[in-house]
Amino acid sequence: DTGVSQDPRHKITKRGQNVTFRCDPISEHNRLYWYRQTLGQGPEFLTYFQNEAQLEKSRLLSDRFSAERPKGSFSTLEIQRTEQGDSAMYLCASSPENEQFFGPGTRLTVL
């Protein structure tokens, strides 16, 4: 399968723990996006990479959130000191231009 993959698909954690998600984009895509989607809502933009450079961050991305794309290939999204409000689906997308290809998402539940 040459689509966007995300790992893990599901994560349950206790409040205060740190979690890290991984996204593997389509190999020739230089653009990578992270979104958060809560129940009944559309995805909300979190951050954007072009190659290894993080070019944009949303105001939604508090200082507990950090994202990296060290070699311009896969990306990680880390949430420190998780809160119950962080419970959501975290989506990754990659793109050659402005058409995005989405991964299946990581569903985070914070207890």
Add this chain to the structure above:
Amino acid sequence: AQSVTQLDSHVSVSEGTPVLLRCNYSSSYSPSLFWYVQHPNKGLQLLLKYTSAATLVKGINGFEAEFKKSETSFHLTKPSAHMSDAAEYFCVVTSLYSSASKIIFGSGTRLSIRP
């Protein structure tokens, strides 16, 4: 500024009847518009896109959408609904001249198909 409004949070149609999912947008620049479908526990899949070429856009699975600048609309239609069309649909607006944070998703329309 860019925004997108999906006018119906839930649409229910009978199998074999037409589908209409409504989307209105606003954009400071020439918009690029997309429709995505999300089936339960699956990733978002692109149905179709408008990027300033033909105003009537045909997508996958028999869906199409028409860009109407005068009405600032990009409604999604399908002549005959199939049970497999039941899913959540998202209208998206962006622009070639906009930053990534200006990729705006609507709140979604849940499509139900009655047998």
